[in-house]
Amino acid sequence: KLAYPIRGQKRGLYLIAYFKAPSLAITAIDRDAVLSEIVLRSMIIKADHVGDIELELAKKEENLTVEIKLREEKPVEKSVDTDGIEIPDLSEIEELK
Numbered sequence: 001k002l003a004y005p006i007r008g009q010k011r012g013l014y015l016i017a018y019f020k021a022p023s024l025a026i027t028a029i030d031r032d033a034v035l036s037e038i039v040l041r042s043m044i045i046k047a048d049h050v051g052d053i054e055l056e057l058a059k060k061e062e063n064l065t066v067e068i069k070l071r072e073e074k075p076v077e078k079s080v081d082t083d084g085i086e087i088p089d090l091s092e093i094e095e096l097k
Contacts, residue, residue: 006040018047018058 002012021029026044033042 009040012040018055020055 002010006012030042030044033039033044
């Protein structure tokens, strides 16, 4: 729920994003946000408190999050019942070659 209505909307989503970009790109991003019909309000500020180390850590954390999601989505392999089936020791086969 928004603190106060914006363009007649009482509900919205707050989003924070850190990025590094040249000033021309930032101007274009700001213009696109203003022109967008789905963005109620935007604010782009320079984050001097965020250094290269923090950005690198955030990137690693994001990559880890993506990897975790991919692993969760990976289908689980069906297990096969091997009771009573003799499985040969592959190390013995390699020794015979």
